[in-house]
Amino acid sequence: xxxxxxxxxxxxxxxxxxxxxxxxxxxxxxxxxxxxxxxxxxxxxxxxxxxxxxxxxxxxxxxxxxxxxxxxxxxxxxxxxxxxxxxxxxxxxxxxxxxxxxxxxxxxxxxxxxxxxxxxxxxxxxxxxxxxxxxxxxxxxxxxxxxxxxxxxxxxxxxxxxxxxxxxxxxxxxxxxxxxxxxxxxxxxxxxxxxxxxxxxxxxxxxxxxxxxxxxxxxxxxxxxxxxxxxxxxxxxxxxxxxxxxxxxxxxxxxxxxxxxxxxxxxxxxxxxxxxxxxx
Numbered sequence: 001x002x003x004x005x006x007x008x009x010x011x012x013x014x015x016x017x018x019x020x021x022x023x024x025x026x027x028x029x030x031x032x033x034x035x036x037x038x039x040x041x042x043x044x045x046x047x048x049x050x051x052x053x054x055x056x057x058x059x060x061x062x063x064x065x066x067x068x069x070x071x072x073x074x075x076x077x078x079x080x081x082x083x084x085x086x087x088x089x090x091x092x093x094x095x096x097x098x099x100x101x102x103x104x105x106x107x108x109x110x111x112x113x114x115x116x117x118x119x120x121x122x123x124x125x126x127x128x129x130x131x132x133x134x135x136x137x138x139x140x141x142x143x144x145x146x147x148x149x150x151x152x153x154x155x156x157x158x159x160x161x162x163x164x165x166x167x168x169x170x171x172x173x174x175x176x177x178x179x180x181x182x183x184x185x186x187x188x189x190x191x192x193x194x195x196x197x198x199x200x201x202x203x204x205x206x207x208x209x210x211x212x213x214x215x216x217x218x219x220x221x222x223x224x225x226x227x228x229x230x231x232x233x234x235x236x237x238x239x240x241x242x243x244x245x246x247x248x249x250x251x252x253x254x255x256x257x258x259x260x261x262x263x264x265x266x267x268x269x270x271x272x273x274x275x276x277x278x279x280x
Contacts, residue, residue, distance in 0.1 A: 056132035057081040061088035063130045064112045067139055072112035073105055102148035103156045103185060105140060113138045149188035149244045150278040156185065157275035177205065177267040180252030183274075187213075187239045187247050191280040194249055195232040197272040200225035204259040205269050209235035210250045216241075218250075225253070225269055249276060 061084075064072050074085065074092035085092045093108045097115060102125065105113060113119055114137050118129070125148070128139040150156070160173045175181065175198060198207050205225050212218035221235040239245060253269045261267040 053078050053081045053133070053135070054084045056135045057084040058088055059132040060112075060114060060130070060135065060137045061085055061090045063132075063137060064090055064139075067112070067128065069112045069139070071108070071110050072114055072137070073100070073108065073110040074114050075116065099155070099157075101150060101154050101156070102140075102145040103150055103154075106142050106146045107156050107158060107183065107185070109142070111140050111142055113140060146184070147186050147244070149186050150276075152190065152278055152280055155275055155277035157273060159273045160271060173271040175207075175251060175253045175269040175271055177253055177255060177261065180250050181271075183249040183251075183276075185247050185249060185276060186244055187278070188244045189239050189242060190278050191238050192236070192276060192278055194235040194237070194274070194276050196251055196274045197229045197232050198223075198225060198251075198253075198269050199228055199272070200253070200269040201227050202263070202266050203227065204255055204261060204266055205253040206256055207233055207269065208250075208252050208254065209233060210252075211235060211237045212248045212250065213239070213241060214246045214248075216245075224256075229272065249274075 060072070064070070065088075070089065071091045071093060072085075073095045074082070076094040076096050079094055082092050082094075093110050095104070095108075095110075100113070100115075100119070100121075102122065105111075113122070114135055116134055116136070118136050119138055122138060122140055122145070125141050125145040126138055127141050130137050158173075160171065173181070192211070194209055194211060196207070196209060203226065207223045207225050208220055209223070210218040210220040219235065219237040221233075223233040239247070251271065251274065253267075255261055255267070259266075
């Protein structure tokens with residue numbers, strides 16, 4: 001039997017098959033390179049964005065430390081610079097510009113406020129400023145700042161458990177029987193709502209919220225605690241004095257009748273946050 005070898009002419013079907021295969025492989029290789037380059041470009045852009053304010057953060061940290069300050073209010077949208085600030089030896093508390101007021105800075109113990117451009121409303125309590133790129137760091141005297149009362153619609157709050165990559169304060173605040181948390185604030189005449197988010201996994205404690213003006217009688221509200229926060233606990237009150245008055249907000253827990261507190265941490269509740277808002 002005779003066999004024949006078919007060589008084919010250029011452009012014949014026998015040659016188009018391997019050529020098409022090579023072309024397809026080349027296109028696949030090009031596509032892979034394009035995807036890798038796109039991912040590399042995206043990584044470079046993300047990394048650049050994350051480190052964009054590292055230089056400014058280091059400069060501000062050094063300036064704050066030169067004034068003996070280790071805690072500062074830092075814009076929440078620039079949270080990518082938090083590791084740099086922590087490495088530089090200062091503790092940032094993330095804040096939103098729309099929520100800033102003097103009482104908030106006093107409550108969070110942040111004498112240095114960092115903003116994009118000069119902040120407004122703090123001129124009377126500013127003692128020094130510095131610029132770092134597009135950021136401005138302002139040193140405030142928290143003593144006089146504590147006497148600046150809240151305007152209608154303003155609030156102060158401390159978030160102990162935030163959905164942030166970096167914790168600005170703590171995971172949660174332990175409220176222990178016999179050791180209430182007291183918060184001094186300065187309030188102008190008006191209506192206020194004081195809220196907390198407190199849980200008691202053991203179901204052995206009650207929560208008492210109170211607001212007491214200097215030299216006056218407290219307004220109180222008692223709440224039974226549960227193992228999760230279905231709705232914030234609340235105390236509504238009115239500051240009736242005709243002038244601005246110093247108040248003490250108090251958050252305390254007490255055992256329910258017959259509660260056995262001998263188990264470990266049975267006398268401790270956990271607070272995620274608290275806030276005080278002036279409503280009118």
